[in-house]
Amino acid sequence: MSTPVNINKNDVKGVLTGIDSIVIKRVIDTKTGGASLTIDSTEFDESAISAGTIVLHNPTTNDYKPLGVLNGVLQSKPSGYEYYGIVIATTPADMPMVGVLTNGVVNWKAMKYDISSILPEVKQALSFIQFIED
Numbered sequence: 001m002s003t004p005v006n007i008n009k010n011d012v013k014g015v016l017t018g019i020d021s022i023v024i025k026r027v028i029d030t031k032t033g034g035a036s037l038t039i040d041s042t043e044f045d046e047s048a049i050s051a052g053t054i055v056l057h058n059p060t061t062n063d064y065k066p067l068g069v070l071n072g073v074l075q076s077k078p079s080g081y082e083y084y085g086i087v088i089a090t091t092p093a094d095m096p097m098v099g100v101l102t103n104g105v106v107n108w109k110a111m112k113y114d115i116s117s118i119l120p121e122v123k124q125a126l127s128f129i130q131f132i133e134d
Helices: 119-125
Strands: 024-030 054-058 063-066 082-087 100-107 129-132
Touching: 082 119, 119 129
Parallel strands: 100 129
Antiparallel strands: 024 100, 054 063, 054 082, 082 100
């Protein structure tokens, strides 16, 4: 019998990344150096930023953050922000330094949260990313 593992959200090894390669199908280009995301617990209450999370950018403040999720519900894009890219690999929310896909292929059906209601808007804003269903 195996011994149960105590997973600590602060332990990078505790982040499950098995579905990342199913969500991010092809990486052609990324934001050079990635992005350090601003995480506000009143807008994003997940312990990890999943691969496929939409990255927002405020061009006025040059701030990057994930599209909000509260109590398992995807939030609306806040005023002043634009769709910028997609998180490439699952990362702990308390260490929000992420690679950001800006050109490639994403299986949107495998993303953690259903983006079907905003998909047309996201596709238009992220025109160098192909959104497929696998």
